[in-house]
Amino acid sequence: MSRPIVIENASLYGDTTASLLIEDGVITAVGEVTAPEGAVVVDATGLVALPGLVDLHTHLREPGREDAETIETGSRAAARGGWTAVFAMANTNPVADTAGVVEQVWSRGREIGLVDVFPVGAVTVGLKGEHLSEMGAMAHSKANVRLFSDDGVCVYDPVIMRRALEYVKTFDGAIVQHAQDLRLTEGSQMHEGEVSAELGLAGWPAVAEESIVARDALLAEHVGSRVHVQHLSTAGSVEIIRWAKARGISVTAEATPHHLLLTDESARTYDPLFKVNPPLRTQSDVDALRAAVADGTIDIIATDHAPHAAEDKDCEWAAASFGMLGLETALGVIQKALVDTGALTWRDVARLMSENPARIGKVEDQHGRPLAEGEPANITLVDPNEAWTVDGAQLASRASNTPYGGMELPGRAVATLLRGEPTHLSPRFEGAFA
């Protein structure tokens, strides 16, 4: 049995100051708290307490690309970033398209214990878009999979997409779509626009995302199912989601920190650290995404944490892999782009990065819970005044492909508790827990 923990004078959701008592992994008192004998007392003055963050979009790369990330290194990166749960995408090798693979990932996550790892199952066998995978078996496995995605590839065939949307209703699942018209993006390297025209890099047009978002919203409406659209990147996609929600379609949408901060201008460096799929768009897209995050059109912020080995990034732009690290920088980037600019409060951050993703991922009984008595002690303490400079080599991920190297972020997670157990502690707290 671990020692009780008292978090003193934290700013809950950035609103009210209170102390929290944690015993046996549960929050047992909120408000004025008297520390029991032997308790660990943490002075959280000036810190924001949030429910542990939930990332609906993580690539842990294990099995298959353990040179880029493992479930262990990815879990550590997640804990350091303030996450208590991550949804591990299916594009591993072998692909997570069977109960065996998802159970392996799930149980490896449990063994490591730094973050709850919830595997996402593949929609189609081998992510090939041809045959539905055995989603029922994955749903009924120990991993209890509820989200299915061919992420990295779009479920392109409209009939397969329709069947998938219908089929997952059987076990209250959802299809998580990487919206990308494959034909319109063959060989694409970056956002198609003024910068791609000048740089001579093949364009990835906004319409290739928007047409699939529209199609899938209509399909979800037609079959009465639930679709979650990943990494929205264009102003047009935002408009379509807004329309679909107004129409009552069961659609949810996510945005990534990088699409909320960076633009296609960064491709002028030809540095593949900025190469990502969907690509970084224009400032007006960034502005539209920020507005949509603030007004609730976009439901969640997720990282699309995508580690890549050095040789897959230290090369020509066109030869490089798509994707960037995100777990450890997400909170700081969101603070910089949205909180410090006044677009979001910390209360909103809790909704976008914990409560909503837990609900969409069907883990709302364990994660994204209120900071209230009787609730599981999944808690992230944020120091909004601990500015730090990002250095890829210092991140916990095995890979170091961050686009934020050298950038100063205004704040970071300084402690993460998973069911009352510290999974990440800034050096300032290590003494208290010793």
Added chain:
Amino acid sequence: MRHLLSTQDLSRDDAILILDTAAQMAATQEREVRKLPTLRGKTVVNLFFEDSTRTRISFEAAAKRLSADVINFSAKGSSVSKGESLKDTALTLQAMGADAVVVRHWASGAAYQLAHGGWLHGSVLNAGDGTHQHPTQSLLDAFTMRRHLVSDPTGADLAGLTVAIVGDVLHSRVARSNVHLLHTLGAKVVLVAPATLVPVGIDPWPCDVVHTLDQALEAYDIDALMMLRVQRERMTGGGSAFFPSPAEYTRLFGLDGDRMRRLPDHAIVMHPGPMNRGLEISAEAADSPRSVIVEQVANGVAVRMAALYLLLAGEEGAQ
């Protein structure tokens, strides 16, 4: 000037300096002994990740006529195969003590990465990167235009001239380089292409765009007409084709004798080579007295001599 990567980096004065230097270099090539001692002891590496015999021998001739030591390094590989990486190649060249690296690469941006990757100290001269830039090609084009179309060329720009560039702009590094350089030198640029071969996002480019060659001949007093090479596979790629057929391309964009005769008398016909005779240009046009296509090749050597000279010999003066 440390590197020559893109014509966008060149000011009007830079460009005119290169052209004037090229004119001096061209004059030396009329002498009995054409070799100059200028770059003796310097090593120039021709690093070609993509086949281009014409460009490579042009650079090789330029470097040799300046007495540089030339190493040809062919690192050809397909766009997806990652044999030797750009970084490892750069480190190798650095270890060999390359003073300048002339790089041709299938990937847009490769020359920029080579110059800015921190792997290599020498000057980088872009000899064509993907569909991005090919600065010495546009410099030799400007040089050729200035010689033919400007009465007192030394020190002059191309103000008042109208240049039409016809063909596959989307995939053309020659077009991108020329639009910026010709604009910097004061010329008016008209791009002539089917809309499928014009990049999305072209609005900020300092040029006009029209969609048939006849329209361009009608609307502009063209001083130089530059025909771009069109790759047949771009027209025969089934559902991905940019144009219905080679025959239709030739009908709408090809330069034949009749269209050529509609040009003003002084106008010149250019092509960066290699030509598809019968597709974008007829034999009559290619071989006519207006055609300066062969001269472009000769001028290429002079311009490349100038670029190497300014990058390498200038270096010591600056220190």
